[in-house]
Amino acid sequence: MGDRLKVLPGLCLGKMYISLSKFTHFGGSTLPGRLALGLSPRVLSMLASQLKEGCILITGTNGKTTTAHLLAGILSRAGKKIIHNGSGANLISGVTTAFVAESSHLGKINADLGVIEVDEASMPAVASRLNVKAALVTNLFPDQLDRFGELEHTLELISRGLDGVKKEGFLLLNADDPLIASIKKETRTIYYGLENFKKSIKVKEQAGSKICYHCGKKYDYLHVHFAHLGLYQCPGCGARRPLPHYSIVSCHKKNEKNTVANIKTPTGHFPVSFEIPGFYNLYNVLAAISCALLLGVREDIIKASLREFTADFGRRRTISIGGKKVELFLIKNPVGANEALRALFEGGTWGGAAHGMPLLLAVNDKYADGIDVSWLWDVDFEALSCPDKKIPKIFCSGTRGEEISLRLKYAGIDIKKIKHEEDLVKAFQDSLSCTPAGGKLQVLLTYTALQEMRKIVGKLVSAGD
Amino acid sequence: MKKTRNRNLHRLKLNFLHLYPNMTSYYGDRGNMIALAMRARWRGFSVDVTNTFVGDKLKINNADCIVIEGGQGSAQRKIISKDLLQKRSEIHYCAEKRIPILAICAGFQLLGKYCLTPEGERVQGIGLLDVWTITGKKRMVGPIALEARLGGFYKTIVGFENHTGKTFLGAEALPFGKVLKGYGNNGQDGKEGVIYKNVLGTYLHGPLLPKNPWLADYILKKAIDNKYPGMRLKLLNNKFETAAHHKMLKKLALKR
Numbered sequence: 113m114g115d116r117l118k119v120l121p122g123l124c125l126g127k128m129y130i131s132l133s134k135f136t137h138f139g140g141s142t143l144p145g146r147l148a149l150g151l152s153p154r155v156l157s158m159l160a161s162q163l164k165e166g167c168i169l170i171t172g173t174n175g176k177t178t179t180a181h182l183l184a185g186i187l188s189r190a191g192k193k194i195i196h197n198g199s200g201a202n203l204i205s206g207v208t209t210a211f212v213a214e215s216s217h218l219g220k221i222n223a224d225l226g227v228i229e230v231d232e233a234s235m236p237a238v239a240s241r242l243n244v245k246a247a248l249v250t251n252l253f254p255d256q257l258d259r260f261g262e263l264e265h266t267l268e269l270i271s272r273g274l275d276g277v278k279k280e281g282f283l284l285l286n287a288d289d290p291l292i293a294s295i296k297k298e299t300r301t302i303y304y305g306l307e308n309f310k311k312s313i314k315v316k317e318q319a320g321s322k323i324c325y326h327c328g329k330k331y332d333y334l335h336v337h338f339a340h341l342g343l344y345q346c347p348g349c350g351a352r353r354p355l356p357h358y359s360i361v362s363c364h365k366k367n368e369k370n371t372v373a374n375i376k377t378p379t380g381h382f383p384v385s386f387e388i389p390g391f392y393n394l395y396n397v398l399a400a401i402s403c404a405l406l407l408g409v410r411e412d413i414i415k416a417s418l419r420e421f422t423a424d425f426g427r428r429r430t431i432s433i434g435g436k437k438v439e440l441f442l443i444k445n446p447v448g449a450n451e452a453l454r455a456l457f458e459g460g461t462w463g464g465a466a467h468g469m470p471l472l473l474a475v476n477d478k479y480a481d482g483i484d485v486s487w488l489w490d491v492d493f494e495a496l497s498c499p500d501k502k503i504p505k506i507f508c509s510g511t512r513g514e515e516i517s518l519r520l521k522y523a524g525i526d527i528k529k530i531k532h533e534e535d536l537v538k539a540f541q542d543s544l545s546c547t548p549a550g551g552k553l554q555v556l557l558t559y560t561a562l563q564e565m566r567k568i569v570g571k572l573v574s575a576g577d
Numbered sequence: 578m579k580k581t582r583n584r585n586l587h588r589l590k591l592n593f594l595h596l597y598p599n600m601t602s603y604y605g606d607r608g609n610m611i612a613l614a615m616r617a618r619w620r621g622f623s624v625d626v627t628n629t630f631v632g633d634k635l636k637i638n639n640a641d642c643i644v645i646e647g648g649q650g651s652a653q654r655k656i657i658s659k660d661l662l663q664k665r666s667e668i669h670y671c672a673e674k675r676i677p678i679l680a681i682c683a684g685f686q687l688l689g690k691y692c693l694t695p696e697g698e699r700v701q702g703i704g705l706l707d708v709w710t711i712t713g714k715k716r717m718v719g720p721i722a723l724e725a726r727l728g729g730f731y732k733t734i735v736g737f738e739n740h741t742g743k744t745f746l747g748a749e750a751l752p753f754g755k756v757l758k759g760y761g762n763n764g765q766d767g768k769e770g771v772i773y774k775n776v777l778g779t780y781l782h783g784p785l786l787p788k789n790p791w792l793a794d795y796i797l798k799k800a801i802d803n804k805y806p807g808m809r810l811k812l813l814n815n816k817f818e819t820a821a822h823h824k825m826l827k828k829l830a831l832k833r
Contacts (some may be wrong), residue, residue: 204817264650369773483720484737486605489784505767514821518787522611559717 116219121151123219124160126212141201145208156204157241159211159221163195166278167226168403170236171270172250172292174448175396176202178388180229181402182421188416190409193223198344202231204238207384232266233271237254241403244277246409248284248403250395251341252291253447253488263291263325273294284403286395287356288341291325291469299489305356306394307376308335308343324348338454339390339447358402360394377403382411386418392451430552433572436544437552442562444481446490453495454554469551471496471519472543474510474536474561485512493523505546508532509539510561536564589622591800594636596629596645596684597657604644606681607634608784612793613642620811635664635673642800644831648684651694651712654683658700665703672705675734677775677799681785685770685778686710692745695741706771706778707747713763716741721759722829723769724830727795733757734789735825736781739795744780746771753779758829775799788825790818 126148148155157476160167170180177200184196197210207228215221215567225245232252239247249270277299286292286306295301324331329348335343345352361381372385373394386397386500397418402405404414430439443449456471477483496503506529508517517532535540540555547553557565580598595610614624629635661668668688672678680689686692689708699738702709716739723734734754743763746752752762753770761769762780777796779785786793790813799808 262650264652323630328653328660330630339756394589438621484604484739484782486608486737486782486784488603489608489611489787512824514787514817514824518817519608520819522608522615524615527817 116158117350119152119155119158120146120459122155123212123215124217125144125151126155126209127215127217130209130213141199142203142205143206143209143210144212145201145210148212149205149208155207156211159215159219160226163223163226163243164226165192166245166281167509168407169226169228169230169235169239169242169247169273169277169427170250170399171230171232171273173232173248173253173445174451175250175392175399176404178393178396178472179248179399180227182396182418183248183403184227185421186400186404186414186417187227187407187410188227190404190413192225194222195223195226195228195552197229200229202229203234204241205240205257207234207238207449230273233269235270236276239273242276245281246284246406247274247277247281248399249274249286249295250399251286251289253339253445254490267291267295271297274299284399284406284408286341287354288337288343288395288398290331290340290344290346290351290353293354294325294497300532302402302406303354303356304358304398305353306337306341307356307359307361307400312487319535324351326351341395344561358398358405360398363394369480373397377402382415382417384418386421390455392449431569431573433544433569434483435549436547438544438547439552439554439556440557440562440565442559443491443556444559446487449488449491449556453492455497456554468504468548470505470507470543470546470553472507472509472539472553472555473516474508474539474555474557475512475516476510476558476560477512478560480560483516488516488519491519493519493525496520497524497558503529505543506530507539507543507546509534509536510558536561540565540568589805591617591622591624591641591797591804592599592639593624593626594629594640594643595626596635598628598642598646604647604737604782605683605784606782609679609681609786610644611786612786612790613644613797614672616790616793616813617797619813625702627781631660635667635785637667640671640676641804643668643676643678645678645680645684645685645688651700651734654687654692655700656693657683658687661688661703662701668703669705672774672776675775675799675803677796678777679786679796680776680778680824681782682740682780685780686744688776688778689771691745692742697702705776706773707750707780708744708762708771710742710744712741713743714741715764717760718765719759719767720825720829721761722757722826722831723759723761723781724757725754725792727791728798730791732789733822733826733831734785734792735822735829736779736785736788739782740780753777757831783825788818788821789823790815804806 126144129144169178184194188194195214197207274297282300282302284302287303307549325345327348329346330347331344334343344351357378359376360373361376364374369387372383376382401414441452443452513532513534517530519526520530520576579595617624621658680688687702689702689706691702691703692710695712701819718739722732722740727732751772753772757768801808
């Protein structure tokens, strides 16, 4: 109780700010936490220590938001009371906000388990304050190097965070990512990965590294899933993919929306079906399922939870405006952007859009986007120049609209098709009016551009009602 | 008349050697190779790019231009150092033959004499350039602009730098440009990069060449001068390039 009293001032301030922001509609996913931590630095560790079963941390470059949502959904269905930073605010301030919001005014938490998504660079700080039962690392791709320094450094930060996992806990690592699989700790380590599907997915040479990080030799790949994820072995130093404990051994599309995957566990096989599009989401589904199984959740609960789940959050979202559809994709690094491009051309997803639908790309270079936009040159925009994919116009916008226009020019796209319009509102209106009735406008944007776009679209949708 | 010219164009060819692609595709540096290849193609050249990885033999026969990418982190720098030392004599030979060589970041450091790591370990360079590097504590990261002299004209060059290595030039070595905004080689002497014969070493990512088309053409011109003496470079429309260039200058508050 004494502990709780000491952190009350910060807690109250945070809670006050949260209730205030409910009235003012002024987004508060990080500021309450920052205020609370500023006044009472120990508020996060005090609140987290009350969780009966500790916390699950989820980190990595791509897929942490989706994986965390999936896992939180499964665990809630299994009857656990969860604390989850679902807004995607994953720095220490965002994590604190989630806890402050869940606590009573006297600092009491009524929950069993935390499912916490953590920014890679914040791992050491967050892990040291929470009672970590398990940690899940999805993958590691170059992402905002201007912020994190170099990849080596990011790996080091994650690894330091993993030291905070309790002895009786476990690590769940992606076996297909050579960098992640190279993490060695004394804690029990479980691997997950995709097996070599019969129906191989053709992958173009992508920007991620396929060079052994330890000795510089090119990896021998039996199969590449995407970027540097796959079944690898290094001819130089002998590093190789560990055999996964949990894997997807086969997968097929039941209909346009539904995917069925066959999960292999140490004790057997079982099929799951879900409506989450995109190849990269297989990893997220598998990660969440493995983690749930390790926490003792029953298969039938997992299946039921996945069946209900639809991916209309995070990096991909579809909205209808005046008989036209608008699909938003968040892009933030070469691998994610390549996956988004691939999703555009995936059978059915683009639909008739390959013929006659425009595209809008918006790139900002604010701090949250990464101030360096060099990575655009590592994205295979060359895929858009294929003559059979008839895109009439590509609109380029954002604070670095010039850069993305230039990138498209060098990807071999006819410059007459490239339209630069710095103002995002105008670019959106132009591209929407260029979209034929009943068609779909595809929009690829960086983080802060996506936030702007949500506001623009929000106004349009409510005005239409 | 027009037909003959077209037939002549058909025979024009440039061969590029691209060292360590993929290894370093983190900073968009492959944009340099894309820019050189596209700007040659738009002028009617056919282009051949030979990717060379660690351990591969350097095929310098009929190479017209060499692009060496960086490498990231000290582990990769060591790997590249070891590999470059095996290719040392070939690269020296190309440089003396005035074949243009573009080396970025760690590539630039390792064409020099040596790099000292924070632990005091000495990573050997191939000694082509009269420069040496000491790893500092501070990460020099941010947009950067230079003024450089290219073929008699002063031009602005923009890019993005991200390095902890501080590189110093020998007394005789010529810097590539003068820093207008940013850190440059070491954050101290206002110099950026180095030029030796037709070898250009620089810290600039961004990537460098697409946003500085005059530099891309300067390198192409050097390659063409060797192979097709007296040939002039066709002018290209640089509207998109200049717009992106000026945006960087504006960000750095340098645009007049």
